[in-house]
Structures are given as C-alpha cells and as structure tokens.
Amino acid sequence: MKYQRILLKLSGEALMGEQNFGIDPAVVNMIADQVKEIRGLGVEVGLVIGGGNIFRGVSGATKGIDRVTGDHMGMLATMINALALQDALEKKGVQTRVMSGIEMPRVAESYIRRRAMRHMEKGRVVIFGAGTGNPYFSTDTAAALRASEICAQVVMKATNVDGVYTADPKKDPTATMYEHITFQEVLAKNLKVMDAAAIALCRENKLPILVFNMMKPGGLVAAVNGACEGTLVN
Secondary structure, three states: OOOOEEEEEEOHHHHHOOOOOOOOHHHHHHHHHHHHHHHHOOOEEEEEEOOOOOOOHHHHHHOOOOHHHHHHHHHHHHHHHHHHHHHHHHHOOOOEEEEEOOOOOOOOEEOOHHHHHHHHHOOOEEEEEOOOOOOOOOHHHHHHHHHHHOOOOEEEEEEOOOOEEOOOOOOOOOOOEEOEEOHHHHHHOOOOOOOHHHHHHHHHOOOOEEEEEOOOOOHHHHHHOOOOOEEEEO
16 A cells, blocks of 8 residues: 555535435445445544535524534534444444544543554544534644644545546536645645645645545545545645
8 A cells, every 4th residue: 555544534515425415325335335445455544524514614604603603513513424434334344433522422532642543553443523623623624633643644635526626627628637736836826625724734744635536436445555546735
C-alpha cells in the first residue's frame, strides 16, 4: 500500500444516495464494503463524516437559528451518521469505535488522542464524530485536525467526481481536472476542496489531501494504492 494510515473524509450528503434527506442504507453498505476491503489489506483507517444530510449549522443560521446552537445540532447529526456507519461496519465483521468530540459516554467514547491511536494500532476503524467539539469549525477542519493528531499520511476527501476541476464539471463541459495542485493555488483560486481553515492546517503540517471518486467501484482501494484518478493537493 502507498498509504498505511489514512484519514477518510466523507460528506454527510454522500449518505443520502438518491434521496433528498437522511441515510440510504445501500450507500452506507457500499462505503462499509470499501472500508472493510482496505482494512483487510492492513490499512489503518480513521474516518470523519459530516452531517449535512440531516442538518447544517451554517444553513440553520440563515434561517434564524443561533449559529452556536445550529453548529451543536450539526455535531449531533454527524454522530447519527457515525453510528450508522459503525453499525454497517460491525455487521461486516470490522471492529469499529466511534469517538466523539463532545461528551456522550452512553453513546460513544470521548475523543482521546492516545486511545484513538491505540484503537487504530489494534486494527479498529475509528470514526471521529461531533467535529472538533467546537462551534464555528467545520468537519473539514475536524478531518485536518484529527489527521494531524493521529499522524495520518494523507487526508482522503471522498467525492462523487474524479477530483478537483477548474469549474463544476456537471455545469461546464469544458472544465478540466487538476492532477496536482498546491495548497496556495487552492486558496488563491478559491477552489472548493475543503474550507480555508482545513487547507491552512494541512499546509502547516505538510499533510497532503487526495480528492477522489469513492462512488466508483474499487475507488478507495485504488486510492490507498496510489493508483486512482484524482487530485493531489500538497
């Protein structure tokens, strides 16, 4: 494997499938199958998942909900997704732990860096829920932070397109994909790879980001092998 320890970042919207809201069990199972496959190859996996399929704090704030309250609601949404994915993985025989950035001991372990690393060393998939545990920080930033803390070799940003494009390829047929781009170019061109705080944190810690299409069969395996189409940001 090109990468032995990864942080996989999934959007909450990815779990919707063709639905307009909520969780599509078929998509959750597809993701679990791919994670199980790379875990079987010996890759240590940390995972951060968003909550946009249920609630987004930023959009809630535009509708009159207090921003801090909205962000806390979003953190709870990520925990719902994390528990759904944990259930799917464990039904496939993959030992999984959910660790939460906010304390909820009856539901998940509280995040402790050393414990998280120990779980991964023992072969368990660790799902980091509730973002950073703080309002005003996205799950993109949580992914960059947790990846840095657990000494991951790469942040893998799973999407439904092949990589980062010059424009939205669904709207602009002339859009071309970058095979490689620097952190500075991402910020200067305002490319929607991850939010600016996450990009800055990855740049500071020399942590590359691989944007790839996880919806393709075998996409995650190809990514950890360094053999997938995608965009490398470093």
